[in-house]
Amino acid sequence: MKVVLQRSKKASVAVDGKITGQIESGLVLLVGVTHDDTDQDAAWLAEKIVHLRIFEDETGKMNKSLLECDGDILSVSQFTLYGDCKKGRRPNFMQAAGGEQANVLYEQFNQLLREKGVCVETGVFGAMMEVSLVNDGPVTLILDSKQ
Structure with a gap:
């Protein structure tokens, strides 16, 4: 599984002009699933994400985790993270x-x-979907459960 993680001051996602999810401060996750991803990939990413120290403490250093900041997550499925652009335009x-496989693992990841x-x-x-966010920092990281 791959996740593009962005620290956000606020974010929302809309489908057909209707907001389906929105958060104030926290993380926006673009989540991609590949063929050989398993429950263990989802569990590893969930654990890693909630404990990453990427929020600022009182001195301005990235020392706090999402859990310590009481932040929320906006999770958006994103199959294009597995797009291969090596050949052609x-x-x-592939x-x-x-x-079906991707949705099951995506939903499991969100539940974790x-x-x-x-x-x-x-x-x-x-x-x-239309995703809107105010990137905080900006802080953007790419996590891959296979690496």
Whole structure:
């Protein structure tokens, strides 16, 4: 699994002009699933994300985790994270997991985050979504459960 993580002051996702998820301060996660991802990949990422020390403390240093800041998560499925642009001009998405497999693992990942005490808002899996965010920092990280 791959996650592009962005620290955010506020964020929302809309489908057909209707907001399906929104948060104030916290993290926006763009989540991609590939064919060989498992429950262990989802668990590793959930644990890593909630404990990453990427929020500022009183002295302005990135020393606090999402849990310590009582932040929320906006999680958005993003199969294009597995787009291969090596050949030609059109990305190849063969490395992205199929819809059913990806949705099951994406939902499991979100549930694992919730079980850690985090409020998780989402988009709509497989829908065309509009994501808006105010990136805080900016802080943007890429996490890959296979690396």
